[in-house]
Amino acid sequence: MTQPRRNWIPLVAFCAVLVTGGVEAWAETVYVQAKTAQLRLGKTSLDAVVGNVKYGDALEVVGRDGSWVEVKTATGAKGWIFSNKTSSTKPSGTNDALARLGQSMRGGDASATTASAGARGLDKASEGYADRTGVSARDREAVDRMTAYQIADQEVEEFLREGGLGEYAK
Amino acid sequence: MRNNHVVTASLLALSLTVAGCAEVQRAGEDLARQSGNPRLAGAIHGVGNVVGSLFPIGYEEESSIGQAMALQVVARYGGVVDQPELVRYVNLVARAVANTSDRPDIPYRVAILEHESINAFAAPAGYIFVTRGLLKQVRNEAELAAVLGHEIAHVSQKHILDIIQRSKRLAGVTEAGLSYATSNPAAFKNVIDGAVKKLLDEGLDQGKEMEADTIGEVFAARVGYDPEAYVGLLTRLRELKGDDRALFKTHPNFTARIEAVQKTIQGKHLISTGVILQERFSRMTKRV
Numbered sequence: 001m002t003q004p005r006r007n008w009i010p011l012v013a014f015c016a017v018l019v020t021g022g023v024e025a026w027a028e029t030v031y032v033q034a035k036t037a038q039l040r041l042g043k044t045s046l047d048a049v050v051g052n053v054k055y056g057d058a059l060e061v062v063g064r065d066g067s068w069v070e071v072k073t074a075t076g077a078k079g080w081i082f083s084n085k086t087s088s089t090k091p092s093g094t095n096d097a098l099a100r101l102g103q104s105m106r107g108g109d110a111s112a113t114t115a116s117a118g119a120r121g122l123d124k125a126s127e128g129y130a131d132r133t134g135v136s137a138r139d140r141e142a143v144d145r146m147t148a149y150q151i152a153d154q155e156v157e158e159f160l161r162e163g164g165l166g167e168y169a170k
Numbered sequence: 171m172r173n174n175h176v177v178t179a180s181l182l183a184l185s186l187t188v189a190g191c192a193e194v195q196r197a198g199e200d201l202a203r204q205s206g207n208p209r210l211a212g213a214i215h216g217v218g219n220v221v222g223s224l225f226p227i228g229y230e231e232e233s234s235i236g237q238a239m240a241l242q243v244v245a246r247y248g249g250v251v252d253q254p255e256l257v258r259y260v261n262l263v264a265r266a267v268a269n270t271s272d273r274p275d276i277p278y279r280v281a282i283l284e285h286e287s288i289n290a291f292a293a294p295a296g297y298i299f300v301t302r303g304l305l306k307q308v309r310n311e312a313e314l315a316a317v318l319g320h321e322i323a324h325v326s327q328k329h330i331l332d333i334i335q336r337s338k339r340l341a342g343v344t345e346a347g348l349s350y351a352t353s354n355p356a357a358f359k360n361v362i363d364g365a366v367k368k369l370l371d372e373g374l375d376q377g378k379e380m381e382a383d384t385i386g387e388v389f390a391a392r393v394g395y396d397p398e399a400y401v402g403l404l405t406r407l408r409e410l411k412g413d414d415r416a417l418f419k420t421h422p423n424f425t426a427r428i429e430a431v432q433k434t435i436q437g438k439h440l441i442s443t444g445v446i447l448q449e450r451f452s453r454m455t456k457r458v
Contacts, residue, residue, distance in 0.1 A: 033392075035274035055275050084392045085270060092272075125351030125358055126237040132359050139244045142281065146250070146297065147237060149279040151258070151265050159262045163311070163447050165394040166270075 028061040030069060033087035036153060039079025043068035045167040050079045056091045067169075082167035122147070227331050229276065229295065234351055235334065235362065236295030242366045243291055243299055244281070251282035251302060259454040263311060264298060264318045270392040271319075272385070273326035280318065288407065291369055292321035294330050305458045307407065311447035312390070312399030319386030327385065329378045334365055376422040383427055384434045395447075397431075397440040404428045 032053045039051040043065050051073065053059065059071035059081065068080045122130065122144055130140050164170045227235070244250055251257065260280050268278040278296035283289075286303040293299075298321045308314050324330070351358035368374065383400075391397045408424035421427070434440065 033270060033272075033274075035269045084394070122241075123234055123237060125234040125355075126241060128352065128355045129238040129359055129362055130241050132355060133242065133245075135241045135245045139241060139249060142244050142250045143237060143240045143297075146240065146279050146281045149257075149261065150277070151261055156262060156265045156269060160266055160393070163445070163450060165266065165445065166392075169394050169443070169445070 028088075030059050030061055030071065030086040030088055031090050032057045032059065032081075032085060033091065034085040037081055037085040039071070039073070039077065039081055041079065043070075043080045045082075045161070047080070051077045053081070058090075059086065067167075084166065227328075227335060232328075232331060233295040235331070235365065236293045236297045238358070238362045239293035239330075239366055239369065240281075240297040240299075242362065243293065243297075243370065244283070246370060247283040247285045247299070247301065249284045251284050253282075253457060256455060256457060257282060260300065260305075260314070260318075263314050264322065266393050267315050267319050267386075267389050268296075268322050271322050271326050271389045273322075276325075278322060278325070288411075290317055290321050292324040292330075293369065294325065294328070296322075296325050298322070298325070302458060305455060307410070308403065308455075309406075309448065309451070310399060311451040312395040312445060313403040314451065315390040315393065315395045316387060316397075316400035316403065319388075319390040320382045321386070322389060323382040323385035324374070324378070327378070327381060329374055329382070330365055330369060333368055333374070334361060337364060373421060379421045380427070380430050383431055387431055387434050388438055388440070391438075391440040394443055394445050396443045396445050397435045398442050399446050400431055401428055401435075404431065 032055055035055055037053050038049045039053060040047040041050050053073060057073065059069075059073060061069055062072055062078065063070040064083070067083050069083050069086060070078065070080050071086075072078050122140060126143070127140075129135075160166045161168045257280070260282060261278075264278050264280045268274055276296050278298060280298045280300065282305065283299050283301045285301040287301050288303045288307055290300045290304055291298070298318065300317065300321075304317065305314075308317065373379070387397055387400055390400070404424050404427055408428070411424070413423040413425050422430075
């Protein structure tokens, strides 16, 4: 008489797996839609930072409250993120792999035409262009300074805080 | 017999080139050249360029285009304003908006052009310009954020790069691939001159301008700036300049833009936050 009851055990276990697996599969995902963002212990900008995420990171939604979303990262870290720094759609990216392939097929020498962010000096292509079009030394210097111009992320964060913007809204 | 093998191998390289294998393309070129068949090597090289020109322009090439265009913008608009505090403030607003844009992973930098006209421009790779004349018309930080949001949207949507890519395809350009900037400076100059003409003289098409208004408005609102601020600025500019078609070679008229922005505010449910930061703006721009 006990045999038939035992037959139910695998079935119940299978259903349990289905249900929990189903919940996992249907969990809502959002993506970081900001250069960087902070995960906080609570849902205010005054709460302690418990982690940092970057553009494009996938986050599992655990809960929502007003302008804040409670999320879990791929490594299991949990925290609250300001909702305007997330998107329900995955950022499209910059097609870098395709672009690199295209550049290599066009036979380009990247180092010759690259000005890395913050690097000082016009790149060779621009320098050549400036020579051919007679751009003055003063204007070259202006673009040179512009290219090198940098503002630290912390300064931007402080600027937002001062203005009561983003997650620092009053 | 050996020559037949070379031709077969080279044809294989040619077809793989079309399929997108850059290394095989180069090996095929070398093989054909070493076997005394420079015409075949040239053909493989040419197909590589054509196929390569169909791929998107990467950031490295974009950076070269943006920097060269920036040189021309600065030269034609009489140089840039040298007021470090003011420049820093405008850049902070731009960075705040760009950080929540659809393309926050590239550097954005803003220069103020020493010019009294009311204008703003964006060249690829995040080179953004506003004129001193425009800054004089702006009344608060939320309006400035909307203007910068519009320019950041041109960069994030790669509007100028699309035009360059399309013109290259239409012209069947091969050797003028931008990576040849140093080896073929004349071709590079043609590409840049064409793009600058489009940016400063002819204007992008009106659809792209409307798109930049819509997307830029969303970027600024994400930071928390009041979305109604842009409507205020556009309305004042309409009063100043009117809706005369002759003035709008480069942009749709103000009435159409105001309507589109209002539609965006409603359609995207952008909340009026009341955050315009007029006091900070006045303090930081008092020497404009």
